[in-house]
Amino acid sequence: MRLPRRVPAVPVPAVPALLCVLVGVLLAGFLAADPLSPDPRPARPPGGGTVDVWLTTTSGPGGRDVVKGLERQRPLRFTGRAAGRGAITVDASRTYQEFAGGGASFTDTAAWLLNSSGALSDRKREEVMRRLFSPDDGIGLSFLRNPMGASDLARFGYTYDDLPAGRTDPGLSRFSIKHDLADVLPLTRRARELNPALTVMASPWTAPAWMKDNKRLDQGHLAARYYGTYARYFVKYLQAYRAHGVPVGYVSAQNEPTCCRGYPSMRWSGSGLHYFTKRELLPRLRAAGLPTKVLALDWNWDRYESHGAPVVADPAVRAHPNFGGIAWHGYSGDARTQSAVHDAHPGVDAFDTELSGGDWTADQHRSDMRGLIDATRNWGRSWVKWSLAVDQDGGPHHGGCGSCTGLVTVHNGDRRHGEADFTVEYYTMGHLTKFVRPGASRIASTADSAVPNVAWRNPDGSRALIAYNDTGRARTIEVGADGRSFRYELPAGASATFTWRGD
Structure with missing residues (x-):
């Protein structure tokens, strides 16, 4: 958490007692939350051109100390542009095995x-x-x-x-x-x-x-x-x-x-x-x-x-x-x-x-x-x-x-x-x-030794791309699907799942 910079004290109007109680309850709930619990909300496909991102990061040389565990990130949006060279392209028209x-x-x-x-x-x-x-x-x-x-x-x-x-x-x-x-x-x-x-x-x-x-x-x-x-x-x-x-x-x-x-x-x-x-x-x-x-x-x-x-x-x-x-x-x-x-x-x-x-x-x-x-x-x-x-x-x-x-x-x-x-x-x-x-089908995605990945199409038509940054530095990855694309900066040694609704 970023600490606010110190500012001079200034007079403020009195805050109603009920509002203080409500703020206190909300703050207590926030502080009591388990930071390593996955988001309890169902992982449902986002709508429109939105991409949901779920991130896991670890610290320490053994890759066992979880810092962010399946933590939901700020959603992304597809652009109208097709992906450029070097992108991970997801092609739902090419299917492989069914997931058991x-x-x-x-x-x-x-x-x-x-x-x-x-x-x-x-x-x-x-x-x-x-x-x-x-x-x-x-x-x-x-x-x-x-x-x-x-x-x-x-x-x-x-x-x-x-x-x-x-x-x-x-x-x-x-x-x-x-x-x-x-x-x-x-x-x-x-x-x-x-x-x-x-x-x-x-x-x-x-x-x-x-x-x-x-x-x-x-x-x-x-x-x-x-x-x-x-x-x-x-x-x-x-x-x-x-x-x-x-x-x-x-x-x-x-x-x-x-x-x-x-x-x-x-x-x-x-x-x-x-x-x-x-x-x-x-x-x-x-x-x-x-x-x-x-x-x-x-x-x-x-x-x-x-x-x-x-x-x-x-x-x-x-x-x-x-x-x-x-x-x-x-x-x-x-x-x-x-x-x-x-x-x-x-x-x-x-x-x-x-x-x-x-x-x-x-x-x-x-x-x-x-x-x-x-x-x-x-x-x-x-x-x-x-x-x-x-x-x-x-x-x-x-x-x-x-x-x-x-x-x-x-x-x-x-x-x-x-x-x-x-x-x-x-x-x-x-x-x-x-x-x-x-029942999901694996679909084609571009092989990448630096960012290994695998893509799936669920029975409801939604897509999931699982990716891992197998390098020592953060990498901005571009993902293309259905003639559109999105970008995301994946931290070093981090794993992410991206989900979106198919056409």
Whole structure:
């Protein structure tokens, strides 16, 4: 805030007492406002030639200290002039993939922290849920990828059919989703109430230990004699969730099939994934009348040839009504692999299903914005982070990731117990999900290495352009659309979403 210059005191007329009270109330409300809360007003397209601007800036070398979080700026106006050379030109006549949604995961860690840990009051939990999932009161998260059982962010290892050592259950008579009934399912149901357009995906980290060759939740392979049993395990999970009011739109056969020691995990070869997907999982889903679609890979770009291609290259798999495409992670390799695979198989959809924030990231703001833009400019229909929440120590977790960050930090047992912080990942995700609705189409926009960007046309015809200034200085950008243009000075290292009404 700019301080006024000091001026000599001059006599002023008395101010009525009622007016003083009103001014005091308004000033108190202003001072009490959360400067990092996104504008609660719905992100509706402005009228006429107006362009709305929503800005996020951060300070510090790690890109984590939010200064302006999805802060609405003074509206701009289109001029009647066409954009000049060097402008970012948005062309709604050229369309690409349809947006399925953006979001994160109700890991066991996140769901427990938000729901039954006792860290949050009922009122605070509802506030957090609204800020996460409501399109009007928050950022409108529209895609959840929930683990099927324990993951690397869980309080302990578990599946839905755990037995004492030496016992088996090939008929799955002991199968139960009781664990999820405490936290994961109630929160997922509430998320769907807040955003009916929400898509739910499920990914397993491991089969029950008795199905595996090493009889442990950590590592090992699925024993061949249990391939069919494990496919029925998927069916029972999907049926149970549907019975509790949560239809699951997508599953993958395995999260990160070459990873990892120290937490629930299971290893697969590419040929094993192909056989299981084609011969067991897809037929079982079809026979059960389930519309859920299977996504191949669910791992990094550089793992496609070994673990994605064997599944995707099979025309019988691609033609199956329960096959849904490829799930990609963004930890290693190159996002352009998605475009290369799309060129080879244009009918196979791409979903970006995991890219965690973490202490290892040099600049979280930059990493998120580059990840979002690169994934969606390379045919990604979704952009999904990892855990929705962790506590102030990055947990709780049993093994697994001790340095992952979430969209929300829940303070549990420290001096700020009961509070929830919305991290930079909340705001970077909001640049997408608050303004781009499921069913939107990506449209053409000029590629720019200094100001990476991606553009969308929503089902109501409105436009959204997401841009990031990947330079060390403020840049005046010019944006052209439909024969008109506007200019905006984008601060160094800042992200912005521009929205306007289409013709």
